Amino acid sequence: MNYRTLLFIPGNNPGMLQSSDILGADGVIIDLEDAVALPEKDAARILVREYLSTFKSKTAKFIRINPLDSPYFYDDLEAIKDLNITGIVLPKAGVESMSKLEEYMNENNLDLDVIPLVETAIGLETALDIVLISDRIIGLFLGAEDLTLDLGAKRTKESKEIEYARSRIIAASKAKGIQAFDTPFTDTDDIEGLKIDTKNAKDLGMTGKTVISPRHVEEINKMFSPTVAEIDYALRVVEGVKAANEKGLGAFSLEGKMIDAPIIKRALNLLRMSGDYKEEYDELLK
Amino acid sequence: MVTKVEIKKMATAGSVESNDILIMISKGEGNIHIELESVVEKQFGEDIKKVIHDTLIEEGVNDVKVIAKDKGALDFTIKARVKACIKRGVES
Amino acid sequence: MNYLNNTDLSTVKVLNKSEFPSKSKAKDKVINSVEELIKGLDLKDNAVVSFHHHLRNGDSVLNTIMKEIQSKGIKGITLVASSLFPVHAEIIPLLKDGTIENIVTSYISGDLAKAISYGELKGKIIMQTHGGRARSILDEDIVIDVAFIASPSSDKFGNISGVNGHNSCGTLGYAIADSIKAKTVISVTDALVEYPNYPADITEDYVDQVLVIDSIGRKEGIVSGTTRVTKDPIGLKIAKDTLKVMEATGLLKDGLSFQSGAGGISLAVTDYLRDYMIENNIKGSFASGGITGYLTGMLEEGLFSSLFDVQCFDLEAIESLKRNPNHIRMSGSQYGNPRVSSVVDNLDIVILGATEIDVDFNVNVTSGADGVLMGGSGGHADTAAGSKVSIIVSKLFSSRIPLIKDRVDVITTPGTTVDVLVTERGICVNPLRTDLIESFKKANLNIIDIKDLKEYAENIMGKAKPIEKTGRIIGLSEYRDGSIIDYIYEVKK
Numbered sequence: 001m002n003y004r005t006l007l008f009i010p011g012n013n014p015g016m017l018q019s020s021d022i023l024g025a026d027g028v029i030i031d032l033e034d035a036v037a038l039p040e041k042d043a044a045r046i047l048v049r050e051y052l053s054t055f056k057s058k059t060a061k062f063i064r065i066n067p068l069d070s071p072y073f074y075d076d077l078e079a080i081k082d083l084n085i086t087g088i089v090l091p092k093a094g095v096e097s098m099s100k101l102e103e104y105m106n107e108n109n110l111d112l113d114v115i116p117l118v119e120t121a122i123g124l125e126t127a128l129d130i131v132l133i134s135d136r137i138i139g140l141f142l143g144a145e146d147l148t149l150d151l152g153a154k155r156t157k158e159s160k161e162i163e164y165a166r167s168r169i170i171a172a173s174k175a176k177g178i179q180a181f182d183t184p185f186t187d188t189d190d191i192e193g194l195k196i197d198t199k200n201a202k203d204l205g206m207t208g209k210t211v212i213s214p215r216h217v218e219e220i221n222k223m224f225s226p227t228v229a230e231i232d233y234a235l236r237v238v239e240g241v242k243a244a245n246e247k248g249l250g251a252f253s254l255e256g257k258m259i260d261a262p263i264i265k266r267a268l269n270l271l272r273m274s275g276d277y278k279e280e281y282d283e284l285l286k
Numbered sequence: 287m288v289t290k291v292e293i294k295k296m297a298t299a300g301s302v303e304s305n306d307i308l309i310m311i312s313k314g315e316g317n318i319h320i321e322l323e324s325v326v327e328k329q330f331g332e333d334i335k336k337v338i339h340d341t342l343i344e345e346g347v348n349d350v351k352v353i354a355k356d357k358g359a360l361d362f363t364i365k366a367r368v369k370a371c372i373k374r375g376v377e378s
Numbered sequence: 379m380n381y382l383n384n385t386d387l388s389t390v391k392v393l394n395k396s397e398f399p400s401k402s403k404a405k406d407k408v409i410n411s412v413e414e415l416i417k418g419l420d421l422k423d424n425a426v427v428s429f430h431h432h433l434r435n436g437d438s439v440l441n442t443i444m445k446e447i448q449s450k451g452i453k454g455i456t457l458v459a460s461s462l463f464p465v466h467a468e469i470i471p472l473l474k475d476g477t478i479e480n481i482v483t484s485y486i487s488g489d490l491a492k493a494i495s496y497g498e499l500k501g502k503i504i505m506q507t508h509g510g511r512a513r514s515i516l517d518e519d520i521v522i523d524v525a526f527i528a529s530p531s532s533d534k535f536g537n538i539s540g541v542n543g544h545n546s547c548g549t550l551g552y553a554i555a556d557s558i559k560a561k562t563v564i565s566v567t568d569a570l571v572e573y574p575n576y577p578a579d580i581t582e583d584y585v586d587q588v589l590v591i592d593s594i595g596r597k598e599g600i601v602s603g604t605t606r607v608t609k610d611p612i613g614l615k616i617a618k619d620t621l622k623v624m625e626a627t628g629l630l631k632d633g634l635s636f637q638s639g640a641g642g643i644s645l646a647v648t649d650y651l652r653d654y655m656i657e658n659n660i661k662g663s664f665a666s667g668g669i670t671g672y673l674t675g676m677l678e679e680g681l682f683s684s685l686f687d688v689q690c691f692d693l694e695a696i697e698s699l700k701r702n703p704n705h706i707r708m709s710g711s712q713y714g715n716p717r718v719s720s721v722v723d724n725l726d727i728v729i730l731g732a733t734e735i736d737v738d739f740n741v742n743v744t745s746g747a748d749g750v751l752m753g754g755s756g757g758h759a760d761t762a763a764g765s766k767v768s769i770i771v772s773k774l775f776s777s778r779i780p781l782i783k784d785r786v787d788v789i790t791t792p793g794t795t796v797d798v799l800v801t802e803r804g805i806c807v808n809p810l811r812t813d814l815i816e817s818f819k820k821a822n823l824n825i826i827d828i829k830d831l832k833e834y835a836e837n838i839m840g841k842a843k844p845i846e847k848t849g850r851i852i853g854l855s856e857y858r859d860g861s862i863i864d865y866i867y868e869v870k871k
Contacts, residue, residue, distance in 0.1 A: 014363040015305035018775065019612050022802050043299050043370035050366040055838075214611030218618070278822065304777050326778045328748050329842035358777025360838060 001060060001269055003027045003139070004224035006115075006181060007211045008064075010035035012044035017051045020059070023214040024221065026273065027060035029089050032076055033067070041072050045079040052083045062115060064089035068097035077104055087113030089141065093130055094123045102134045112136065115181065119143030121150045124165055127172035139179030141210060142169045145186070157193055159200060170205035182206040188213035198223045221273070231274045234267035241284050291346035297375035300359075300367035307359035309338070309371040314349040318342055324356035337361050341368040350375075407588045408534045408570070415589050416446045419524055419562065424454040424479070428515075428525045428560060430553035431461035431485070432540060432689060436599025439528035439566045441468045442591065448477040456480040456501075458522060460511060460552040460710070461754070464488025465599060473498045482520060484508050485754035494852065495750040497868040503751075503853035505744055505790075505866065508552065508688070509714020509722065509760035510858035515555040516711055519860060525560035527553050527585075528594050532567035533575040536585025540690075541577070541700045543569030545593075547600050548669075548690025548699050550579035554709035557584040568594045579707060602692050607649050607672075608642030612802050616771050617646035619823075620729065620800045621654060626821035627767050627814065629726040630654065634662035636682075637722075637761055638729035640670050640691045643771045647729050648672045655681045666708070666721050667757055674698035677705060686721050688713045688757070714760030716858045722757070722764025730758055732770045732799075734786040737829050739793030739808045741770060742786035744855060747779045749787050749845035749869045759791040760858055767797050767814065774801040774835050780842045782832035787845060788855050789864040804831050846870040 007025035009016050011032045020028045030052075036044040048063065063080050065088060066072035080088070090101055093116030101114065114136045118124055124147065131137050144162045145155065153161040166182065173180035182201035185194045194216050198209055202223060209220050226234070237254060241264055244252040252259055264284065271277040296312040320335050334356055341364070342350060352368075359367070381390055409415050421427075427447070429440045440459060445468070447455060453476045459466075460483065467489035472478045480501035481494070494503055506514065514520045527550070531543030540550040545568060557563050557580045565580075565588045608614060620643075624630055636651065638644040649672060655662065656679070665673045666686035671694030677685050678698075686708040690696045698705045714722045722728075733753065734742040741762075746752040762768040774781050781801065797814060799806040804826035807815045818825050826834075846869070853866035 013303070013306075014359060014366075015303065016611075018305065018360060018362075019802065022615060023611055024615070042373060043367070046370045046373070047363065047366040050362040050369075054362040215609075215614060275822070305775075326747065326842075328845065329780070330778060330840060332843070333840045358779065360775075360778060361840070 001026070002179065002273070003060065003181070003208045004273060005209060005211050005217050005220050006062065006141075007214060007217055008035065008184070011048050011063075012036050012040050014047065014051075017047070018055065021055070021057035024217045025059070025211060025214075026208075026221070027062060027086065029062045029064050029210065031064045032072070033064050033091050041066070041075075045076065049079055049083065052085060060086040062087045062089050062113075064091060064117070067092040068100055074104070081108050081110055085112065087115060087136075087138065089115045089117055091117045091143070092120055092123065092146075093118050094120065095126050095129050095133065098130045098133045102136070105136065113138045115139050115141050117141045117143050118169060119146035119150070121147070124168055127168055128175055131172055131176045131178065137176070137178060139181050139208070140169050140173045141181040142166060142183045144183035157187070157197070159197060163204070166201060166204050166206065173207075174205065179207045180205060182209040184210045184212040185216060186212060188215060191215070191219060194219055195223070226270050226274050230270060231276060234270045235276065237264060237267040238271065238281060238284065245284070288344065288346040290348070291372065291376055293347060293350050293372070293375040294377075295375055297371050299370035299374060300363075302355055302357055304357050305359055305363065307354055307356040307364050307367050309367045310353040311371050311375050312351050314351050316349055318348055318350055318352070320352045320354065322354045322356065324354075325358050326356070334364060337364045338368055341365045342372070345369060345372050347372055404535065407536055407586065408590060409587055410590050412442060412446045412589065412591060415564065415587065416443070416450055421447060421450070421452050421524065423452055424456070425452065425523045426456040426458060426521060428458040428522045428556045429460070430527060430550065430556065431459065431463065432547040432550055432552065433528050433545070433595040433600045434461075434547075435463040435465045436545070436595040436597060437463065437465060437528060438593060438595045439526060440466055443526050443566070444469050444472055444478070448472050448475065453477060454479040456482065458482045458515075458520060460508070461485035461756070462487070462490055464490075466490050470498070473500065476500055480504070482506060482511075483754065484511050485756050487752050491751035495745070495869045496871050497848070497850065497852060499852065503866060505754050505853065505855050507714060507755040507759045507856075507858040508710050508757045509716055509720060510856060510860065511552070512555040512709065512711035512713070513715045513717050513858065514860060515559050516715065517717065518559065522556055522560035524562045524564060525553070525556035526564050526566050527557060527580065529565045529567040530594070531569040531571050531575055532565040532588050533571055533573040533582075534588055535573060535582040536563075536565045536580075536588050537573070537575040537578040537582045538565050538567075538580040538585065539575050539577060540579050541696055542571060542575060543567070545569070545595055545597055545600060546696055548696040549687045549707045551688035551708050551713065552710045553580060555711055562586050564589055566591060566594060568592060601690065601696065607646045610642065612773055613643045614646055615802050616643050616773065616800055617650055619805065620647045620769060620771050621650040622821070622823060623769060623798055623800055623805060623818065624651070624727055625654070626818050626823055627727065628817060629766060630658070630660060632661050634660060635724055635726045636662060636665045637667040637725055637727075637765070639731055640668055641731050644729045644731065645670065645672060647771065648676075652676050652679075652681060664721075666713070666725065667761070669695040669699075669705070671695060674702070674705065677702065686713070714757055714764065714858065716760070716763070720764070722760045725761060725765035726767065728761040728765040728768050730762060730768060730770050732772045732781070734783050735770060735772070735781060735796070735799055735828075736783045736786045736793070737832060739796040739799070739828070740786050740789045741791040741793070741796055742788050744788040744790045744866070747842070749847065749867070751866070755790045759795070762791045762795040763858065768795060769798045769800060770796060771800050774803045774831065775839065778839050780835065780839060782828060782835060788866055790855060792857070792863055799828065801831065803834065806831055
């Protein structure tokens with residue numbers, strides 16, 4: 001699954017949690033870190049557990065745990081290890097924290113995706129080492145606010161100061177064939193600014209963007225959405241599968257190319273993203 | 287068999303934000319006593335008290351006084367806030 | 379004095395020279411004391427008095443007049459007020475002592491509404507629609523003895539303007555029928571201006587007396603500075619989906635006519651519609667109803683050619699009404715009187731709210747989740763009936779208050795006139811509208827059966843305990859044509 005948008009949801013806010021799946025984002029990041037005040041860490045953990053074991057939805061759910069150098073890292077992992085989630089976002093990612101997380105996940109046999117959040121100078125300079133630690137990693141996420149603090153750079157809307165960081169994250173991601181998630185745009189009211197920022201990130205090679213305001217989701221989705229030609233191709237694949245299924249054929253070829261399960265999956269994902277997905281497609285892969 | 291859990295001190299969890307509930311617990315007088323104030327008291331008052339009560343029992347608490355201020359929390363939130371409150375109330 | 383039927387005109391008496399008229403004199407209408415006014419009106423027990431609600435929660439005219447009536451010991455009054463707000467809680471004692479016996483209104487909220495629900499009104503409460511109110515007065519179903527018209531400005535002969543004066547409120551659309559039909563019409567003002575006062579919403583020929591008092595109300599309760607779009611992500615999601623629904627109706631094209639309320643989600647719909655119209659170069663015909671700065675902005679951008687304004691909601695709307703000739707005053711009758719040609723019948727789309735909706739699409743905006751009165755139709759039932767597509771926007775989960783029920787507490791708007799419900803968890807279409815179901819499916823909208831959506835919500839929230847009622851009927855929900863669509867019951871304390 002390719003995520004155009006990953007929307008942050010504060011972990012201790014019941015109203016936001018119970019609506020998190022309808023805000024249009026491809027995935028949500030339920031936050032136990034910055035969005036939760038220190039005295040509420042315990043309550044947030046319990047609330048997130050109760051929420052996830054009650055509500056079922058198709059939206060991909062990640063949880064941002066607290067960093068390794070906080071007292072909450074292992075408590076968070078213990079609290080979420082048996083939950084039905086997609087993955088974990090690891091803040092202040094570095095070689096050490098990623099290795100510790102990988103170790104924990106191996107010991108506990110966790111089948112979860114991981115998105116390291118790179119937001120320190122050392123994390124940035126070792127980005128490729130981080131992604132090579134685990135095959136669970138599905139993307140790197142650039143956190144520009146903390147990174148610029150660490151760099152002593154001035155954070156601006158134009159984001160010249162993070163161009164290098166963006167490119168470095170993108171290169172490390174592409175080297176491993178995984179996604180590159182851009183830092184969120186923090187001015188919730190400035191939709192024009194959001195468009196410019198997203199375009200800059202996309203032009204450099206980012207494949208998706210993290211989001212802190214639900215109002216930003218639609219614009220970003222639009223900008224990372226497939227082109228008309230891509231949608232047309234996916235629709236032709238789907239039609240081909242339907243026809244093949246009706247004839248009882250296992251595999252078929254389209255425009256001279258064999259269509260196998262990964263291609264069908266990609267086509268369906270693409271249609272989901274473009275909004276052309278129909279419920280009847282649920283049957284196609286069965 | 288749930289082990290009996292004793293509330294040692296007063297504790298609170300939750301908030302009075304919309305969709306949340308504020309739970310306050312303290313040592314009981316030999317039983318479970320729940321005082322509820324809710325924006326949906328007429329419609330769901332009994333249901334909410336039952337969720338609080340059942341969560342307490344599940345967690346092994348049967349001697350407690352609970353004051354709850356509800357702003358339309360769903361059951362998952364009520365359960366979570368009661369559990370967090372118990373956790374805070376047994377730590378010394 | 380109809381001589382047209384006289385066959386022999388020689389029998390008609392002609393004035394003697396000595397009887398010839400003298401020059402006419404301007405009428406002396408001004409009176410400076412409420413007490414003197416009420417004394418002079420010589421109101422009898424069971425009289426019918428009326429008020430408009432353009433001053434909304436800032437109004438003090440109704441309280442002032444009714445308390446004076448009380449002090450005169452007059453009993454059994456029928457109060458015909460176009461709406462009643464929390465500020466009118468001051469008249470609760472008048473229910474208890476029998477000064478006020480019946481209330482006829484289109485909207486009621488606050489402690490007065492509560493008192494009535496708990497059975498403190500001796501007579502009945504009739505809940506009308508805005509259009510239905512105008513109809514009932516113009517058709518003389520209701521005969522008003524005295525209409526007290528709160529006037530932001532008036533000259534001494536009774537030319538009343540809502541846009542002048544420090545307490546300006548904009549149009550006075552809901553007071554027009556009263557001014558035409560009441561036996562006596564009183565302009566109540568705190569801004570007596572030079573003659574002639576213009577543009578006049580109500581002209582001197584309809585006004586009998588002008589009462590000048592210190593204050594007709596508090597400005598901050600009359601209009602809001604600027605009405606703002608919600609920032610609540612769930613509300614915005616509903617608004618966005620509503621725009622998709624509107625697009626799928628095929629009505630978003632040149633000549634569009636549109637109305638929406640001033641609630642957060644409705645305003646957000648208007649805002650998204652604006653972007654859509656600009657993007658797709660659509661020139662609408664008119665927008666109507668209560669007018670906000672959002673709509674006046676769209677008027678100025680040429681997205682609508684005119685606005686029909688029955689009530690100004692903010693300062694921007696008042697300013698626009700003053701200077702833009704395409705911003706048109708509209709009376710309650712022109713707005714929604716079902717017996718005549720009215721604006722609602724030319725509406726393409728209306729966006730409305732709901733406190734509750736049931737599986738038959740009946741909507742309640744009259745009482746709250748606890749069964750207590752807290753609203754009323756206003757133009758809800760009028761616009762739902764008149765529009766080509768009526769769309770209800772509401773959250774499915776709002777602090778555990780159930781939206782969808784088997785049967786709403788009070789039917790305000792019959793389901794036969796309600797077409798679509800948009801919630802954050804899916805869109806429901808009235809099965810009567812097979813045409814819409816068809817086009818929504820083509821547009822790939824997430825349509826869900828309203829019964830399934832109700833079940834989904836109940837699985838998460840639980841099923842609400844029914845509201846406890848005493849069984850005593852205290853009033854009626856009156857449809858726009860005067861027929862009765864529901865009872866209103868007393869609520870157990």
